Amino acid sequence: MAGIENNATFWQKLDTILLSSNITIDRPKGTCHFKYKNLIYPVDYGFLTDTLGSDQAPIDIFVGSKESNSVAALAISADVLKKDCEVKLLLGCTEEETLSILEFLNQTEFQKAILIYRGNEIPSWANED
Template sequence: MEHPDFWSALDELIRRSQLVIDRPRGSAHPRFPALTYPLDYGYLAQTSSTDGEGVDVWQGSAPAQSLNAIICTVDLEKRDIEVKLLLGCTREEIQLVLDFHNRSPSMKGLLVPRPGSTP
């Protein structure tokens, strides 16, 4: 079932927010140095997610930097659930992000592609 108002609301949130990339592609995770970020990773400034921080964003390399999917994650160590936005991600980049969120036994992610979005 499509929910265009949901996706439009996310588009509006992105338009109204500044994207801050604080973990560039190839950088190491602050707590797990062996884990590197496959894409630029950051957050929307002056927003909040379930962890009290800004809404997380993965930024891909596609020329159109529009929202093409979200990933819902559960982290058993932190005991939280979050939604992460994927902006301008190619199919390959989406798979990299999904793999990133599913490689640990304590974290799992579920991809929700935007209906009609073709990276």
């Protein structure tokens, strides 16, 4: 079985989506989750306007304290209550912020998440855009 191919051109496409969208922060760092008051957002959280994720809502994004124009990682969460999986972008997050996001997404028994960090490999089969 093959592992994840961390294709640099995939990350470039995410950066294009990021740079062609506006970020709306609707849950600033330190605010409570609207449903679960014990969940506190560790960094700013929002969405990319004019985008569409797999849940038919805009693509979610965590925004850390570092200036950045490229997506550093993806958080993929599975939620048994909602019966869905979602992809969330991480932008400008320090290592500490990234770990706090992972802890935030994994603190309930109903939702678990993994991180995929940005890669820079270009597979031999990939075409240059």
